[in-house]
Amino acid sequence: MNPRRKSRLSIVLFVLLGVSVATTLVLYALGQNIDLFYTPSEVVYGKNNDQTTKPEVGQRIRVGGMVVAGTVQRDAKSLKVKFDLNDIGPSISVEYEGILPDLFREGQGIVAQGVLKEPTLLAASEVLAKHDENYVPPELGEQMKKVHQPMGVSDLSGESERDRQEKDMQNQTKEGNQ
Numbered sequence: 001m002n003p004r005r006k007s008r009l010s011i012v013l014f015v016l017l018g019v020s021v022a023t024t025l026v027l028y029a030l031g032q033n034i035d036l037f038y039t040p041s042e043v044v045y046g047k048n049n050d051q052t053t054k055p056e057v058g059q060r061i062r063v064g065g066m067v068v069a070g071t072v073q074r075d076a077k078s079l080k081v082k083f084d085l086n087d088i089g090p091s092i093s094v095e096y097e098g099i100l101p102d103l104f105r106e107g108q109g110i111v112a113q114g115v116l117k118e119p120t121l122l123a124a125s126e127v128l129a130k131h132d133e134n135y136v137p138p139e140l141g142e143q144m145k146k147v148h149q150p151m152g153v154s155d156l157s158g159e160s161e162r163d164r165q166e167k168d169m170q171n172q173t174k175e176g177n178q
Contacts, residue, residue: 037062039143041089044120055116062113063092063122064140069106085112085122087144096124103129109140
């Protein structure tokens with residue numbers, strides 16, 4: 001091989017090596033900054049009930065659902081707030097320190113972004129709320145339809161597991177008092 005071809009070949013190899021290193025670095029950086037969207041049911045059971053797709057503790061995620069009535073706990077000395085979030089399945093707890101949106105309230109559809117501290121505890125860095133009580137985040141609405149309609153649930157405004165448990169407990173105490 002003549003020297004001219006060797007120099008061209010080495011230039012092409014260096015360019016290919018540089019492009020592959022740059023691509024690897026870009027993909028690594030993007031992977032670190034991706035916030036995957038989950039519903040509370042998907043956080044507990046995994047996407048499509050697959051345990052291998054559950055988010056890991058320490059992972060940055062976004063969770064969308066409804067604030068469970070009666071679970072908002074505010075710290076009187078700071079801006080810390082803790083509340084439960086659910087769709088139709090199980091609930092997860094969300095801790096947030098900061099000023100909540102004006103439209104935040106119990107029963108409201110929200111999206112919380114943060115780091116998963118425990119399997120069902122999210123340390124939120126941002127909480128987003130929308131305009132009315134009938135609002136369901138688009139991703140959550142799609143996920144709820146996809147997950148719950150095959151299970152025979154046609155009315156997605158039904159009661160949660162926690163609501164059923166509370167009603168059962170109230171019924172048991174009423175029966176016990178009679």
